Amino acid sequence: LFLSKLIPILDIILDYNINFADFIRLYAYFTPQLLLFALPMSSMMGVMLGTTQINNENELMVLKASGISLYRMLPPVILVALCTALLTGLFSIYLIPSGNRAKLDLAFQLAKEKIERSMHEKRFSESLGNIVLYADRIDQQTETWNGVYISDMRDSMHPVTIISETGIVSADSTTGTLSISLRNGTLNRNTSNAVQTIDFEQYEMILPLETPSTNPLAKTGKSTMNQSELLAEADRLGRNTQAAASYLNEFHERLALPVSCFILTLLGFPLGFLSGPRHKTVGIPLGLAIFILYYVLLTGATTASESLFMPASVAMWLPNIIFFVLTTLFIRSVAGERYTVYMEKFHDLTYAVLNKLRKREGESK
Numbered sequence: 206l207f208l209s210k211l212i213p214i215l216d217i218i219l220d221y222n223i224n225f226a227d228f229i230r231l232y233a234y235f236t237p238q239l240l241l242f243a244l245p246m247s248s249m250m251g252v253m254l255g256t257t258q259i260n261n262e263n264e265l266m267v268l269k270a271s272g273i274s275l276y277r278m279l280p281p282v283i284l285v286a287l288c289t290a291l292l293t294g295l296f297s298i299y300l301i302p303s304g305n306r307a308k309l310d311l312a313f314q315l316a317k318e319k320i321e322r323s324m325h326e327k328r329f330s331e332s333l334g335n336i337v338l339y340a341d342r343i344d345q346q347t348e349t350w351n352g353v354y355i356s357d358m359r360d361s362m363h364p365v366t367i368i369s370e371t372g373i374v375s376a377d378s379t380t381g382t383l384s385i386s387l388r389n390g391t392l393n394r395n396t397s398n399a400v401q402t403i404d405f406e407q408y409e410m411i412l413p414l415e416t417p418s419t420n421p422l423a424k425t426g427k428s429t430m431n432q433s434e435l436l437a438e439a440d441r442l443g444r445n446t447q448a449a450a451s452y453l454n455e456f457h458e459r460l461a462l463p464v465s466c467f468i469l470t471l472l473g474f475p476l477g478f479l480s481g482p483r484h485k486t487v488g489i490p491l492g493l494a495i496f497i498l499y500y501v502l503l504t505g506a507t508t509a510s511e512s513l514f515m516p517a518s519v520a521m522w523l524p525n526i527i528f529f530v531l532t533t534l535f536i537r538s539v540a541g542e543r544y545t546v547y548m549e550k551f552h553d554l555t556y557a558v559l560n561k562l563r564k565r566e567g568e569s570k
Contacts, residue, residue, distance in 0.1 A: 223315060230311060234304040237296040244296070245466035246496055248289040249473035252282055253492050256477025275540040279474065286470035294463035298432060305429040313376035316383055320374055320412070321348060333412060335359045340372070349373050353387060355410065366393045367410065374412075383412045427455045450511045457521035458507070465499060468528050475535035495531075499524055 223231065259268075268278070323332035330338040336359065341352025353372040357365040369390025376383050387408045394401040427435060435456040442449040476492045502524040510520035 227311070227315065231308070234308045234311070237300040237304050241293065241296050241301065241462065242500075244289055244293050245462070245469050248285065248466060249469040249492060249496060252285065252470055252473035253477040256474055258477075260478050275478075275536070279471075279536075282471060282474045286467045289470055290463045290467035293466040294460075297459040297462045302429055302431050309429060313383060317374050317376040320383075324350065336412070347373075353385075353390070355385070355387075357410075362397075364395050367391070367408070369405075369408070385410045385412060427452050430455075432456060432459065445513075447511065447513055450513060450517060453517035454507050454510050454521060457517050458503075461503075461521050461525055464522075464525050465503075465528065468525060468532055469496065469499065472528065472532040472535060475532070475539040478539045495528075499528060502527065 320330075320332060320338075323330045324338060324340055324343060326343050327341060328339070332338075335357070337356040339354040340350035343350055350372040351370065353367070353369045355365075355367040355369075355372075357367070367387065367390060369387040371389070372385050372387045374383070374385055387405070387410060389406060390404075390408065392401075392403040392405060392408065394403075427438070430438065430452075435452045439449040439452040439456070442452070444453065472495065473492060476495070479491065503521075506520040506523050509515050510517040514520075515523075
C-alpha cells in the first residue's frame with residue numbers, strides 16, 4: 206500500500222533533482238493519501254489485537270464473572286473508532302484535495318526551475334528535447350533572459366526560429382501551462398515555399414510539459430476539487446449522465462470512507478474474541494480478509510455507479526450498509542457466546558482445505 210504511493214515520489218526526485226525542502230513538502234502532500242487506507246486498517250487491527258490478547262489471557266472470563274458484559278466494554282472502542290473516523294474524514298474531504306492542488310503547483314514550479322537550472326549564459330540548452338534555448342545574459346535576480354534565441358523543431362516540416370531581446374519563464378497551474386514570455390523580437394517560420402517573418406512586441410511561447418499520465422504530480426481533475434466543486438461539475442454535466450458519475454462517486458466516496466473506518470474499527474472488536482485455545486490466530490487473517498473484501502465491494506460499487514447501474518448515492522454507501530449489518534451480527538453473536546459453534550466449524554473447514562492442498566502438493570511431487 207505504501208510502496209505504490211512512494212514510487213511516484215521516487216520518480217519525481219530522480220527526474221527533477223529536488224532539494225531537501227521540496228522533498229519535505231512533497232512528502233507532506235502525499236502523506237494524507239498514504240494514511241487514507243492505512244489508518245482504517247491499523248485502527249481495526251489495533252482493536253482486534255487488543256481484544257485477542259484479552260481473550261487469550263482469559264481476562265474476558267474474569268470480566269464476565271465480575272458482571273461486566275461485552276456491551277459495557279464497547280464505549281472505549283466507539284471512542285477510538287470515532288476519533289479515527291474523524292481523522293480519516295479530515296484526510297479524505299479536506300487534506301487530500303488541498304494536497305493535490307499543492308502538488309500541482311509544485312509540479313509546475315519544479316518544471317520551471319528545471320528549465321532555469323539548465324540555462325547558462327552563452328550556452329545552448331536542449332533540456333526540452335526538440336526545443337533549443339539560448340540566452341546571451343541571465344539576470345539572476347529577476348530571472349530574466351537577455352538576447353534570447355529559440356529553435357523550435359517540434360514540427361520538423363515547419364521549423365520555427367525566434368530571436369528576442371528578453372524572455373522569462375512563467376508557470377500557471379490554473380491554466381496548466383508553462384511558457385516563455387518574449388518581448389521585442391522576430392519569429393521566422395519555414396514553410397514549403399517561403400519563410401514567414403513576424404515582428405512582435407510580446408509573444409507567449411507555450412512549452413511542452415509532461416501529461417498527467419506520465420507526471421504523477423501534475424494530475425488534475427476531480428482529485429483537486431473540493432466537495433462543492435464536485436457537485437457543481439456534476440450539475441454542469443447532468444447528474445444522470447455517465448460523465449458526471451465519476452464526480453458523484455468521488456463526492457460520496459470521500460464521505461463514505463470515514464464511516465467505513467468507524468464500522469471497521471467496531472468490527473475489529475468482536476473479531477478479536479473469535480480466538481481460543483484451538484484457533485488463536487483465526488481473528489487476524491479473518492480481519493484482513495474482511496478488510497480486503499470491503500475494498501473489493503467498494504471497487505464493484507464504483508464500477509456499478511459509473512456504468513449507471515445504480516445511483517452513486519446508493520452504490521458508494523452499499524458496502525458500508527453491508528458491513529454495518531455484519532458488524533452488528535458479529536457483536537451480538539460474541540455477546541451471546543453463540544460464536545463458538547461457528548468458529549469450530551470455520552476452524553475445521555479451514556484445516557480440511559489446507560490438508561487437501563498439502564496432499565495434492567505431495568502427490569504432484
